[in-house]
Amino acid sequence: MMVVLPSLVLALLCLPQAGAQVPVQPGFDAEKFAGMWYVTAAVSNCSMFLKMKDGMKSSIATISFTPEEDLVLKLVWPMLDRCQTFELLFHRSEPVGHYVGTSAGAKRELRVMETDYGSYAIVHELQQSGREPSTALQLLTREQDASPQLLQKFEKLIPTVGLTRDMLAVLPKSGECQEGGGGGWH
Ligand SMILES: *[C@@H]1O[C@H](CO)[C@@H](O)[C@H](O)[C@H]1NC(C)=O
Numbered sequence: 001m002m003v004v005l006p007s008l009v010l011a012l013l014c015l016p017q018a019g020a021q022v023p024v025q026p027g028f029d030a031e032k033f034a035g036m037w038y039v040t041a042a043v044s045n046c047s048m049f050l051k052m053k054d055g056m057k058s059s060i061a062t063i064s065f066t067p068e069e070d071l072v073l074k075l076v077w078p079m080l081d082r083c084q085t086f087e088l089l090f091h092r093s094e095p096v097g098h099y100v101g102t103s104a105g106a107k108r109e110l111r112v113m114e115t116d117y118g119s120y121a122i123v124h125e126l127q128q129s130g131r132e133p134s135t136a137l138q139l140l141t142r143e144q145d146a147s148p149q150l151l152q153k154f155e156k157l158i159p160t161v162g163l164t165r166d167m168l169a170v171l172p173k174s175g176e177c178q179e180g181g182g183g184g185w186h
Helices: 007-014 047-055 148-161
Strands: 035-044 059-065 071-079 082-092 098-103 106-115 120-128 134-141 168-170
Touching (some): 047 168, 082 106
Antiparallel strands (some): 035 059, 098 106
């Protein structure tokens, strides 16, 4: 059975090692980072991701923050004829822009490496569970299509986190789960 899962979820299912020296966006502003993003490209060494990446489509990530400044990540992705949603909570950590989540014995770390808030963000993820640790980078964009310039910027970062270009998936858009706000999701 072939099930299309969003890259972000796969990366999170897999996660790694205490994040070595992954940079975080200086002066990270959570308020400006919140809102809806398209996951337009992903690279990961998670074996499940590598197996499925060619069938994946772009998913939608909606980010919000609790009063405690913890990060809530809601993902919506097309699966068969429906839109599936998935929600994860990450606690704020240091420095600002670094978040840590745990569930079912797996530790997940998320770092906003780089963002201009208005058009793109590059998010680094690390998952450490009973299995092998894994690392992932996601390119989030406010528009549904990533420009060639953004993809190039993203690709340049791949080797800096110990991954390689053959692990990259540029995710095609899917018309099925449009826009935030919940219209038509079931
Ligand atoms: C993924 O890459 C990271 C960083 O290079 C490494 O620590 C980890 O062991 C790798 N995991 C797998 C499953 O290859």
